[in-house]
Amino acid sequence: GQQLNQSPQSMFIQEGEDVSMNCTSSSIFNTWLWYKQDPGEGPVLLIALYKAGELTSNGRLTAQFGITRKDSFLNISASIPSDVGIYFCAGRTQGGSEKLVFGKGTKLTVNP
Amino acid sequence: EPEVTQTPSHQVTQMGQEVILRCVPISNHLYFYWYRQILGQKVEFLVSFYNNEISEKSEIFDDQFSVERPDGSNFTLKIRSTKLEDSAMYFCASRAASWQFFGPGTRLTVL
Numbered sequence: 001g002q003q004l005n006q007s008p009q010s011m012f013i014q015e016g017e018d019v020s021m022n023c024t025s026s027s028i029f030n031t032w033l034w035y036k037q038d039p040g041e042g043p044v045l046l047i048a049l050y051k052a053g054e055l056t057s058n059g060r061l062t063a064q065f066g067i068t069r070k071d072s073f074l075n076i077s078a079s080i081p082s083d084v085g086i087y088f089c090a091g092r093t094q095g096g097s098e099k100l101v102f103g104k105g106t107k108l109t110v111n112p
Numbered sequence: 113e114p115e116v117t118q119t120p121s122h123q124v125t126q127m128g129q130e131v132i133l134r135c136v137p138i139s140n141h142l143y144f145y146w147y148r149q150i151l152g153q154k155v156e157f158l159v160s161f162y163n164n165e166i167s168e169k170s171e172i173f174d175d176q177f178s179v180e181r182p183d184g185s186n187f188t189l190k191i192r193s194t195k196l197e198d199s200a201m202y203f204c205a206s207r208a209a210s211w212q213f214f215g216p217g218t219r220l221t222v223l
């Protein structure tokens with residue numbers, strides 16, 4: 001089946017630092033999404049990317065959809081303690097049910 | 113802001129028992145999903161539902177699983193005879209057009 005490789009698995013950073021994480025896939029997706037999950041909660045959508053090469057920002061978050069449509073990265077600038085959580089990339093399949101295929105997540109810890 | 117709700121938040125059951133997990137999708141959404149997340153692992157697709165029928169299911173969604181939209185608001189996932197390995201967080205999601213919105217999840221613990 002389709003697999004997303006997300007890296008790094010975890011990150012420990014100081015408040016104020018910038019963060020970068022990425023996802024790659026052997027398959028093409030027509031949409032890439034980035035979600036954040038807090039403990040005991042469901043994933044919350046951060047950014048959605050629809051076109052190859054698209055660069056989209058949401059506050060301190062910036063994400064890009066790779067030209068090949070097989071990869072994406074998420075950057076967080078000037079991290080703050082509430083950025084702590086698990087960040088998942090997800091690819092949306094084209095047609096059919098448009099189910100989401102998730103990466104394994106990047107666990108972010110921000111030290112104040 | 114409309115949101116997906118799920119009940120119960122935590123369900124503990126004995127192996128072999130039936131459980132029903134309930135979801136209320138966002139009211140104008142037409143596509144519904146169940147996903148599962150085993151502790152510490154990624155979120156995995158189980159099943160999608162549209163127009164009162166399953167549109168796609170994963171290999172995880174075997175004969176022990178079923179979904180139903182019994183009325184205009186609820187969307188349920190039933191596990192007929194739970195196994196230890198069914199212990200996980202179960203997330204319901206719904207969408208109107210592009211984005212899937214997730215509920216807070218039900219933590220299922222099978223003893």
